[in-house]
Amino acid sequence: MFSGSIPALVTPFRGGTFDEGAFRRLVDWQIDNGSTALVPCGTTGEASTLSNAEHHRVVEVCIEQAAGRVPVIAGCGSNDTQNALLHMNFSKKAGAAAGLCVAPYYNRPSQRGLVAHFSHLAENCSLPIVLYNVPGRTVTDLEPDTVIELAEKFPKSIIAIKDASGDLSRVTDHRMGIGREFCQLSGDDELALPANAAGARGCISVTANVAPALCAEFQQACAENDFARARQLNDKLYPLHYAMFEDASPAPVKYALSRVHDWLTDEVRLPLCTASDEARAAVDAALEHAGLV
Known part of the structure; x- marks a missing residue:
């Protein structure tokens, strides 16, 4: 079962291509700083602009580099059920612990369509599934009755x-x-504190890309029911949670990482652009508030 601080990893680019060396260093840094699992090829990993070959290579490298130290939840989502199944089958063969499967975007399936989509995946691949509900991006809402x-x-x-x-x-x-026993993970960093208090077990996080140790310490405090300490850490991280979305994600977090590590660039793929001046200013202030620069 998954718990704790789980970064939805960025996919580093250099010169327009996947920077495998930087990604391997990022995986090591995350594990060394307390991340309890890793998610490659999610929204923050710009999966929607990766070819299938690139997508599978990112997943493969993440699993290779993690080397069993933490589980890997491979991004397997697609608005095409058969392509999602392709990702799941590859990820299972590569050694992923589970597949993160977003509700199909753009198609706008009904709740009946969502049941049919996820049923097809579950019936045709034995890789465990982590449902991913993000209606702000997909338009389709995976309603509680459907999840149940x-x-x-x-x-x-x-x-x-x-x-x-x-x-x-x-x-x-x-x-x-x-x-x-059903594992609930927050998908919103700024809501992780109340979600944990209500029964969630951790967060698949954007902020943990750049602040893995603080996010891991925050999640540990929640797990120990030390909510006084958790609130202190949450206050330290809170501006950063919002700064990560001052511009289209993951541009702000890639800029933040480029400030923390000289071996990472802020490159994103079109139609995304690098972070605006306003977003950079917000990230700079939040990094300083968190004591990261």
């Missing part, structure tokens, strides 16, 4: 959810409808 139906239908396959709906009541909805 899927978890009950496939208890050994659909084991967790990353919820970025912004609706904290869903933590209790899922817990009461499915049970405490």
